[in-house]
Amino acid sequence: MADVQVAKKEAAFGFGKKERKLLVDPLNDNNPITVQVLGICSALAVTTLLDKALVMSIAVIFVCAFANLFTSLLRMYIPKQVRMIVQLVIIAFLVTVVELTLKAVDYNIYKELSVFIGLIITNCIIMGRLEAFAMANNPWRSFLDGVGNGIGYGIILIIVAMIREFFGKGSLLGYKILGPSSDFLITIPGYQPNNLMVLFPSAMFVIGVLIWVHRAWNRKLIDIS
Amino acid sequence: MHSTRQTIIFVFIMTAIVALVLSFMSTGLKPVHDKNEAVYNKKAILSAVKDQIGDGFDALTDDQISDIFTKQIEQKVMDMEGGFISKEDVMAAGYKGGMAENLDMAKEKKKPESDRLLPVYIYTADDNKKYYIFNVRGNGLWDEIWGNIAFESDLNTIAGVSFDHKAETPGLGAEIKDNKDWAGQFIGKKIYADDGMYKSVGVIKGGAKDPVHEVDGISGATITADGVAEMMKRGLKYYEPFIKMSKKG
Numbered sequence: 001m002a003d004v005q006v007a008k009k010e011a012a013f014g015f016g017k018k019e020r021k022l023l024v025d026p027l028n029d030n031n032p033i034t035v036q037v038l039g040i041c042s043a044l045a046v047t048t049l050l051d052k053a054l055v056m057s058i059a060v061i062f063v064c065a066f067a068n069l070f071t072s073l074l075r076m077y078i079p080k081q082v083r084m085i086v087q088l089v090i091i092a093f094l095v096t097v098v099e100l101t102l103k104a105v106d107y108n109i110y111k112e113l114s115v116f117i118g119l120i121i122t123n124c125i126i127m128g129r130l131e132a133f134a135m136a137n138n139p140w141r142s143f144l145d146g147v148g149n150g151i152g153y154g155i156i157l158i159i160v161a162m163i164r165e166f167f168g169k170g171s172l173l174g175y176k177i178l179g180p181s182s183d184f185l186i187t188i189p190g191y192q193p194n195n196l197m198v199l200f201p202s203a204m205f206v207i208g209v210l211i212w213v214h215r216a217w218n219r220k221l222i223d224i225s
Numbered sequence: 226m227h228s229t230r231q232t233i234i235f236v237f238i239m240t241a242i243v244a245l246v247l248s249f250m251s252t253g254l255k256p257v258h259d260k261n262e263a264v265y266n267k268k269a270i271l272s273a274v275k276d277q278i279g280d281g282f283d284a285l286t287d288d289q290i291s292d293i294f295t296k297q298i299e300q301k302v303m304d305m306e307g308g309f310i311s312k313e314d315v316m317a318a319g320y321k322g323g324m325a326e327n328l329d330m331a332k333e334k335k336k337p338e339s340d341r342l343l344p345v346y347i348y349t350a351d352d353n354k355k356y357y358i359f360n361v362r363g364n365g366l367w368d369e370i371w372g373n374i375a376f377e378s379d380l381n382t383i384a385g386v387s388f389d390h391k392a393e394t395p396g397l398g399a400e401i402k403d404n405k406d407w408a409g410q411f412i413g414k415k416i417y418a419d420d421g422m423y424k425s426v427g428v429i430k431g432g433a434k435d436p437v438h439e440v441d442g443i444s445g446a447t448i449t450a451d452g453v454a455e456m457m458k459r460g461l462k463y464y465e466p467f468i469k470m471s472k473k474g
Contacts (some may be wrong), residue, residue, distance in 0.1 A: 046395075048394070048395045048396035048397075049396060052395060078235070079227035079231060079232040079235055079236075080227065081232055082232055082236055085236070086235075086236070086239065089239065089240065089243055093243045093246070096247055097247075097250065100250050100251060100258075101254075103254070103261065104257040104261065107262065107264070107265050108265070111265065112395075115392050168396065169396070195444055195445055198396035198397060198445065199397070199445060
């Protein structure tokens with residue numbers, strides 16, 4: 001009996017192949033944005049500038065990981081009839097924690113991002129992971145799954161934001177890189193940044209092209225769809 | 226399966242715990258939030274005269290901001306006729322502290338025009354020059370926008386502006402705040418024509434033609450830019466009684 005219990009404990013907190021897969025899979029083979037095509041709404045909205053995409057990614061990783069953890073801890077007790085509402089309360093709770101903390105730690109970033117922080121509640125990736133994974137798996141694995149999916153989401157967000165900020169404004173993180181006047185790092189007289197990249201339709205194009213590139217590069221994905 | 230009774234008990238307990246934790250957190254952090262907000266507000270007012278304060282403005286710490294604000298800003302509250310109002314009357318209007326910086330301009334905007342209170346900040350620079358900072362508020366594309374406009378002592382030439390917004394689109398409408406070059410266009414513009422007529426400063430899509438009363442618009446953010454022009458035209462007009470009185474005396 002004692003042996004069985006020890007083995008069980010190891011499975012609960014270990015870091016083996018399966019746990020590794022939980023972290024790595026969402027980055028590539030099962031990316032929430034480019035493969036599952038979830039979370040597109042916020043990927044369109046917060047990718048105009050890189051700094052906002054970065055803070056958004058960190059906030060989503062935090063919320064996704066801990067929402068998964070709490071839901072998994074409570075999964076035996078959550079009544080099936082109201083499980084969606086309970087999940088939503090957990091997400092809203094964590095988002096409010098993020099918002100209150102940010103407001104106390106860095107008021108400037110809070111002011112710039114306050115609209116987007118609230119948007120995390122509507123992020124379908126988080127709700128999707130709670131329903132699909134955390135309700136049926138142990139807390140440790142759920143936590144890893146949340147971190148993995150948060151990072152998978154964040155990577156795409158950052159790539160899209162880099163493309164949009166660079167081509168749309170000629171800058172990255174606010175540092176001026178490519179532009180017509182001499183305060184840019186590389187000066188090309190007459191160069192005009194493509195203003196379309198800052199507008200919302202460009203996020204559609206960029207994400208669409210990313211999905212295409214991802215599928216062309218990862219042969220495994222071709223059979224799926 | 227859970228019974229209805231169990232479901233209700235679960236939901237009740239969970240909501241209670243969440244509410245309790247959040248309200249503790251919110252109350253516990255309130256002093257920090259309030260302090261941050263006050264400094265943010267002071268910084269927003271001072272950033273209208275940031276060129277006069279000097280190059281290091283963005284690097285100033287919270288304490289330095291408060292320090293400059295207390296030492297170099299004289300603040301007054303005015304009614305719509307241009308008369309100054311005592312601290313007690315401002316407090317009676319519902320603002321604790323009774324100073325101009327305590328005014329909630331969003332709340333003032335909802336009042337009928339004749340009942341509004343207006344803040345006036347007078348900044349005395351290190352070289353003893355005086356600058357007058359007025360507050361204006363209007364609507365952008367999604368929600369409210371507002372700004373602090375600093376004037377030279379002639380109360381006609383703009384010395385600096387700082388705009389802010391509640392929910393404009395980053396990269397487009399939010400440029401009114403983020404793009405310092407755009408806001409910089411306002412410096413040196415005049416709100417009165419040579420014959421003394423009130424003209425304000427227009428924001429023109431496709432390029433400004435009048436070098437004294439117009440600035441360029443923002444491509445992709447026409448409605449926000451028009452909102453800025455409208456807010457300045459209407460908002461600065463409120464200060465006309467004060468401007469006229471100051472010029473006379």
